[in-house]
Amino acid sequence: MANAFAYIDGQLHAERLSAHQLAEEYGTPLYVYSRAALTEAYQSYVNAFTGYRSKIYYAVKANSNLAVLNVFARLGAGFDIVSSGEFARVLAASGKPHDVVFSGVGKRTTEIQIVLEAGGRCFNVESLDELERLNQIASESSQIAPISLRVNPDVDAKTHPYISTGLRANKFGVALDDARAAYRAALGMKHLRIEGIDCHIGSQITEIPPYLHAIDKILELVDQVEADGSSINHIDIGGGLGIRYNNETPPDIGTFVRTILNHFDRRGHGHREIWFEPGRSLVGNAGILLTRVEYLKTGTIKNFAIVDAAMNDLARPAIYNAYHKVDAVTPRDGQLPATYDIVGPVCESGDWLARDRSLALKSGDLLAIRSAGAYGFVISSNYNSRPRAAELLVDGARVHMARRRETLLQLMNGESVLPD
Template sequence: MDHFNYRNGILHAEDVPLPEIAAEVGTPVYVYSAATLTRHYEVFSEALAGMPHLICFAMKANSNLAVLKLMGSLGAGMDVVSGGEYRRAKAAGVPGERIVFSGVGKTREEMALALEGGIRQFNVESEPELLALDEVARGLGLRAPIAIRVNPDVDAKTHAKIATGKSENKFGIPIARARDVYAEAAALKGIEVVGIDVHIGSQLTELEPFERAFSKVAELTLALRADGHDIRRLDLGGGLGIPYRRANTAPPLPFDYGEVVRRTVGHLGCEIEIEPGRLIAGNAGILLSRVLYLKKGEGRDFLILDGAMNDLVRPAMYEAWHDIVPVIEPAAGGPLAPVDVVGPVCETGDTFARARDLPPLGPGDLLAFRSAGAYGAVMASEYNSRPLVPEVLVSGDQFAVVRARPSFEEMLGRDTIPEWIG
């Protein structure tokens, strides 16, 4: 469910016509719906009703401060993977006791930052990291609460670049070694063991991999408790997919996911932590772009937009599909023709879609890339010295720019030329 719908033939974000945003802010521009973000959070919370739980929004999906502030106001925690994300979470008003620090390459400086600023737990990825965290915590006279990320060797049946739970992936420690590593952790004076962490990948469209992974975590919980560890939290990660292609069968609903959680680990009496990002933010955002040219090619036509791969890199990086729709609603049953939808960047990879059936479009027409609220703006760059794409948040009939497009003067001002040149 989202709040991007046609009204009187014009695509709206909630109660705001998208051409109004394009006229005021320019294109390309990301547009987010506060109502959709709120609804998706609430649906996930309802799915875990009756179990003690904390929903930690995976900031890597969308780290805009306004989005984080909204999530925090709903009661969400944050899942961060860098010191920068930790600072953003705190700047958005999220208290340390609702922040979980994940990531495979935490530095000692990041560890100290979180320990001193407050942290719910570190999700430890390796034994070297565990020893480094112990050293930092003891140096500060503190104990670091941890869950160790275990790799259950479960195929998430997703894109290879976003699978994280197989034995060949870089994440976590093999689940077969978990008891030994937990014993090592329990002997460290700067470490407090609080739980287990698992995350098998992103954009999962089946529940069976979750069931297999969570069942392994349940077995491990009982074994670790028998070893004397106080396992009171289970961090089950995120990963539930969203329907990028509206014409296809939708992935499982959060309610169904919640039933898997209940069935596999609900009997253990643990607080459940989950870290959805894409499912909360993905369909809550669109990328709005304008047609520059319709170019007739040899055997194919190209629709050239002002948006490019530096604004939305997912198609180039993951061969990802985004539904592309005209902002002005086409006539029902009208003609469609295949076009390659491309950007102006000097890369063949700057292609959003090939042979996509679209209605007749020309210069000045507006298009919306659906399901672009996650891993869109956060992965954007200034490649080709193109200004970073701005972001807008809509609530009802009002909207606000929550990240402005930088001026060329601001972009150039970040560089410095040494005196010894010229």
């Protein structure tokens, strides 16, 4: 992917806009997304689909900003949601109900009703209990719910345990050994229509073999359930393709997609409709987080650059011990660097954004935290009563205010003191 965040005349730019000027005008912390990067990543998938019946269902949980969703809706994407809130966002961003797949282990009755009545494309069912509830809800409104079963293939995706979803110990999906019986049960439920089969083994996956292993298991199951009378119209392999944060070497999108589709061909299933649910690989490197250095603090063991962004703004380092590259917006080429931990103002020792980074800094400098487009703002919170950051979407030399910065008054919206 071409770098939408590059240096021009010694200044970091977001496409054709100076990151320094964006920070001065809109304040920090500030998320900045590139429309060009979003589009390029999406087209990399589409271009690799040539000759196949494939579709992208963007994983909304990765970045649910309306402007980002609208970019993908205009490009023709479908959407993978895990809540009625995400469904409402898709519709507000001009997405269509029939382009929505509803996943997730804990769908509430009201959420199922909303998506079913709107005409959602498919429900990825994750337990026998959910199958029975969905059939009951559909019967109450005399509807037929389109379903696939999310099957847990017990495949190690070789990723962080918190984002591994395809092992027996994980909460997701119907166990492979139970899936054939579950499809038989679904065949007997009058208000369900079997459409396909789904599997998702994790996130930030940097190798292709775990996918191929999972697909082999799923295809064996497809043969079995079709022998039992089910028609499998689509196979959804989920998402999870990783990106480069530091020294990872994930396959590029085109290589990944073509390898997967060629494997279906070799197994005699290339005629089927194959769905992908990418999230991180579409948005991760399409965003940065801008933050300003408030103080430099020299310690006996560590030096600290205390910035105005914190773990409430970007939680990935604290949750996953995740690495994000950090660059000066305007490098100080004539100054010797020092080694800093980049930390925020939240009252937790776990409030860090980067560790042991060599940077030439002074108070007031701007830093860009790279690869912040996925699982950045969406996991942010108001911990320490901190307003959440603003979000921008840049398009060449144009900037769109994708989300205004929260105000202190908004922090207390809906709360009240005790009556007299």
